[in-house]
Amino acid sequence: MIQPLFLEPVFQERIWGGTALKEQFGYEIPSNHTGECWAISAHPNGPSVVKNGQFAGKTLIQLWDENRELFGGYKTKVFPLLTKILDANTDLSVQVHPNDEYANKNENGELGKTECWYIIDCKEGAELIYGHNAHTKEELVKMVEDEEWNKLLRRVPVKPGDFFYVPSGTIHALCEGTLVLETQQSSDTTYRVYDYDRTDDKGNKRELHLEKAIDVSTVPHTDAKLHIETTNVTGADITTFVKEEYFSVFKCDIHGQATFTQDQAFQLFSVLDGEGSIMVGGQSYPVRKGDHFILPAGTGEYAFEGKLSLIVSHP
The missing domain is CATH 2.60.120.10 (Jelly Rolls)
Known part of the structure; x- marks a missing residue:
């Protein structure tokens, strides 16, 4: 499982x-x-x-x-x-x-x-x-x-x-x-x-x-060009910070219930604030500020419930 x-x-x-x-x-x-x-x-x-x-x-x-x-x-x-x-x-x-x-x-x-x-x-x-x-x-x-x-x-x-x-x-x-x-x-x-x-x-x-x-050292220094944007889905706001060669990083603010699909090789999650739960494969797991977890390959659909702020990344 x-x-x-x-x-x-x-x-x-x-x-x-x-x-x-x-x-x-x-x-x-x-x-x-x-x-x-x-x-x-x-x-x-x-x-x-x-x-x-x-x-x-x-x-x-x-x-x-x-x-x-x-x-x-x-x-x-x-x-x-x-x-x-x-x-x-x-x-x-x-x-x-x-x-x-x-x-x-x-x-x-x-x-x-x-x-x-x-x-x-x-x-x-x-x-x-x-x-x-x-x-x-x-x-x-x-x-x-x-x-x-x-x-x-x-x-x-x-x-x-x-x-x-x-x-x-x-x-x-x-x-x-x-x-x-x-x-x-x-x-x-x-x-x-x-x-x-x-x-x-x-x-x-x-x-x-x-x-x-x-x-x-890179000389002269040039600031990285970022295109930070926030999209709204049911129950969540997703901010895309960076999609680069080594990683993509997002912020996910959950307010209520939000469903997603884990379609990467794996994803890393860090809970910065709040508490709630994540539903994976029909089972619910409590999550709260300070928790860190990985959703492995094949997770498929998962859902958050509660009020949570998370940083999400994948390679």
């Missing part, structure tokens, strides 16, 4: 993390410096575990390797996506990610990292770093060497509900006071450009990766 695969998130402590994952979602977090909830993950640095049904206790890596039929026989070697919730309690380091080709060659076959952000919540006046002002690689190198960060980095104001597409090669950073759902390629490769000269509790600065970062 086809069921939703509900997943147990994995939490990662970070120098910049806080307690918002507990305060906003009620998660049991490991410390007051919890920066990341790896919500749907088959990455070896933090694989999710299935909570329900016949596959309970198995990791998503195991399912991908042993039960590929659940994912429509999808052909990639590794599960392609990773869904996270990030609590930027303080500024994240300024960083850039490689593309597939560069990461495969330089990071032991790892995927590149194109990602996107949905701003769940943020403090008044919050901003993020998105892109840079250098016109050539030479100018980028000089501004980095001269530490002209205010001149180099582009700061963009943000508010809840904003969406940003961050292709590999984009210099970027989340800044203090933002809570973000991130959909990304399943990669943990990051090249740090600048870390505000911070030190850890032993007085050590975190490693920078300037040579690789400059290698992979």
Whole structure:
């Protein structure tokens, strides 16, 4: 019987993390410096575990390797996506990610990292770093060497509900006071450009990766062109954020009852707010804020009931 695969998130402590994952979602977090909830993950640095049904206790890596039929026989070697919730309690380091080709060659076959952000919540006046002002690689190198960060980095104001597409090669950073759902390629490769000269509790600065970062940075920066649009169906509003090479990402706001068809190889769901239920194969499953699940191949028709806001993605 086809069921939703509900997943147990994995939490990662970070120098910049806080307690918002507990305060906003009620998660049991490991410390007051919890920066990341790896919500749907088959990455070896933090694989999710299935909570329900016949596959309970198995990791998503195991399912991908042993039960590929659940994912429509999808052909990639590794599960392609990773869904996270990030609590930027303080500024994240300024960083850039490689593309597939560069990461495969330089990071032991790892995927590149194109990602996107949905701003769940943020403090008044919050901003993020998105892109840079250098016109050539030479100018980028000089501004980095001269530490002209205010001149180099582009700061963009943000508010809840904003969406940003961050292709590999984009210099970027989340800044203090933002809570973000991130959909990304399943990669943990990051090249740090600048870390505000911070030190850890032993007085050590975190490693920078300037040579690789400059290698992979897109110069000059250009903003991704997005065509965000919202359509209304019975019982729901569907906002299409992005349909790109690595993933498509949508927001689904349920108000009442809404029926859909799962016609992808598989789909990932994260409940950002509200509660209700999902009906799959004649069986009802409760869903609430903070839940994350996958609808596998062959799910066919399914229905939500209640008041819910979800981020939905597929490769």
